[in-house]
Amino acid sequence: MKEQEVLNIFPQELRKRFQYVVQKSDKLQEIRLCVNQPARVLLEYEEFFLCRTGELSKIIGNSSWYISISEMEAILDHICSYSRYAYEEEIGQGFITVPGGHRVGLSGQVILGEDAKVKNIKYIRCMNIRIAHEVKGAADTLIPLIYENGRLCNTLLVAPPGCGKTTMLRDLIRQISDGSSWAEGRQVAVVDERSEIAGSFMGIPGNDMGIRTDVLDGCPKVQGMMMLLRSMAPQVIAVDEVGGKEDRQAIQNILRCGCNVIATMHGSSMEEVKSRGIDESMFERFAFLGKRKGKCVLLKVHKSMGEKIYD
Amino acid sequence: MIKLFGIILLLGGSTGFAFCLCQDRREHLFLLKEMRLFFSLVQEEIRYSGLPVTEIIKNVNTKISGPYYNALSNVMEKLSWEEGNHLKDVWKGEMEKVMEHTPLSRQEKELFIRFPDSLGMPEKDGQANALAGYMRELDGWIQELEQEEKSKNKVIMSMGMATGILLSVLLL
Numbered sequence: 192m193k194e195q196e197v198l199n200i201f202p203q204e205l206r207k208r209f210q211y212v213v214q215k216s217d218k219l220q221e222i223r224l225c226v227n228q229p230a231r232v233l234l235e236y237e238e239f240f241l242c243r244t245g246e247l248s249k250i251i252g253n254s255s256w257y258i259s260i261s262e263m264e265a266i267l268d269h270i271c272s273y274s275r276y277a278y279e280e281e282i283g284q285g286f287i288t289v290p291g292g293h294r295v296g297l298s299g300q301v302i303l304g305e306d307a308k309v310k311n312i313k314y315i316r317c318m319n320i321r322i323a324h325e326v327k328g329a330a331d332t333l334i335p336l337i338y339e340n341g342r343l344c345n346t347l348l349v350a351p352p353g354c355g356k357t358t359m360l361r362d363l364i365r366q367i368s369d370g371s372s373w374a375e376g377r378q379v380a381v382v383d384e385r386s387e388i389a390g391s392f393m394g395i396p397g398n399d400m401g402i403r404t405d406v407l408d409g410c411p412k413v414q415g416m417m418m419l420l421r422s423m424a425p426q427v428i429a430v431d432e433v434g435g436k437e438d439r440q441a442i443q444n445i446l447r448c449g450c451n452v453i454a455t456m457h458g459s460s461m462e463e464v465k466s467r468g469i470d471e472s473m474f475e476r477f478a479f480l481g482k483r484k485g486k487c488v489l490l491k492v493h494k495s496m497g498e499k500i501y502d
Numbered sequence: 503m504i505k506l507f508g509i510i511l512l513l514g515g516s517t518g519f520a521f522c523l524c525q526d527r528r529e530h531l532f533l534l535k536e537m538r539l540f541f542s543l544v545q546e547e548i549r550y551s552g553l554p555v556t557e558i559i560k561n562v563n564t565k566i567s568g569p570y571y572n573a574l575s576n577v578m579e580k581l582s583w584e585e586g587n588h589l590k591d592v593w594k595g596e597m598e599k600v601m602e603h604t605p606l607s608r609q610e611k612e613l614f615i616r617f618p619d620s621l622g623m624p625e626k627d628g629q630a631n632a633l634a635g636y637m638r639e640l641d642g643w644i645q646e647l648e649q650e651e652k653s654k655n656k657v658i659m660s661m662g663m664a665t666g667i668l669l670s671v672l673l674l
Contacts, residue, residue: 311624
């Protein structure tokens, strides 16, 4: 299933080259494509070069596959369903999410709008396909720590990029929604701004989000949180990658309404969390994620007053 | 009695031939108008819904009649995310097949086959405007055919009947 999902990212004529790579889809992290450069694949933090035959090599050789402009255009056309205009906003943000929740990062020449904000990207010449991994049970260690006498605590997951924040959040949502031995299932609402958490395609989540989960796909976080609060009567709202004044205000509004919040944030320490506008009193649990021996793990969890409950 | 039967057959045959010619012209006009309708519906969908063209084809298909309906259904099937086929190839294959035995001229067929070439604009308005060129060209052809239909269809029918009468007189 996952193999086919990854293969479907590419147009039919290029799928043969990825046949071998997708067999290792469980270990596959990134596929990096740049015009006039050899195609690279990241398998369990190890870099390989993709050959024209589809095989992997540790060194660049004659058989390495150098991406041509037409190949890059063909991949982009397929990802955009031949309709770049329909992905104007996503391209402007620098990435497109494809079915399965995989994120395709793009770079090229930026087109600025009148307000000097990035409007679009033309001459897209580099692509980073980040493979999403749904790991059921990823939050097994954290789940008992975020309940206090059956009550769910507002929790912030903090980690540097690539340390499994979204994977952890996804599994937390599923377990909170379905219920676990620690608590009954709750009504969860997810604002999935980048379609990464649920991996929705045409409104249907590609990942298991639990039976009591409503997903608002592609909506900006601040607006989405308020919309869901008014319309879906959630007990818990989950969002990815918060930070900044507007996010803080929206979270505070939600907390005032008696709704719980589970969120993630880039960072690695409490100081970084504070510097990004998130007040210590807003969350009751801070879970820090990181890497140990190349694997994403839960490093520590502490309460808002600094009391460590997991290390 | 046999002569009378022959005259009726000659008259019927020549009038029928003229009628067929007129029908071809009507079908030609109908096909061009459906083509024009397709472009205008796609343009509207791009402008107002901003959906990808694969989904637009699905929405538009129910509003298009004639031979294009089946062709668009086939395009939809072959263009799914899972299939990964190239729009240009699928479109060309299906449209060539469906337009093969139609009264459309080579130029008109090529215009419709060229549709995927117009895609690829980075924003909605630009993409919608890119289709305007096709519609302008079609409008010109439709106008021409409509004017011809009014005048030439009558002439063709009259000529058909006159030919029948002339042949009857000559053969008698």
